[in-house]
Amino acid sequence: MRIISVFTRVVNGNRLQMDSASVKVTSDEWHTITIVNRKDLIQCYYDDHLYLEVNDDTFKSGKIGLWTKADAVTYFDDLKVRPIE
Secondary structure (H helix, E strand, O other), rough: OOOEEEEEEEEEOEEEEEEEEEEEEEOOOOOOHHHHHHEEEEEEOOOOOHHHHHHHOOOOOOOOOOOOOOOOOOOHHHOOOEEEE
């Protein structure tokens, strides 16, 4: 199945789509999502393949969020957030 992966920034409840990619996703198996944020560069990987890359300096610190849409059945396991050395 192909899905559209979207990188979205939300500020004060207002969403802005920054980038998107068409990604082939297989069901009934685990996948890895990795987000790397260095200064204003944000890179989004799916199973070690870079799909999205955006520059954004809106946030200097804060929180992360994971969002699935519509009728998706999604499980998240082993979520890690750590500083880059």
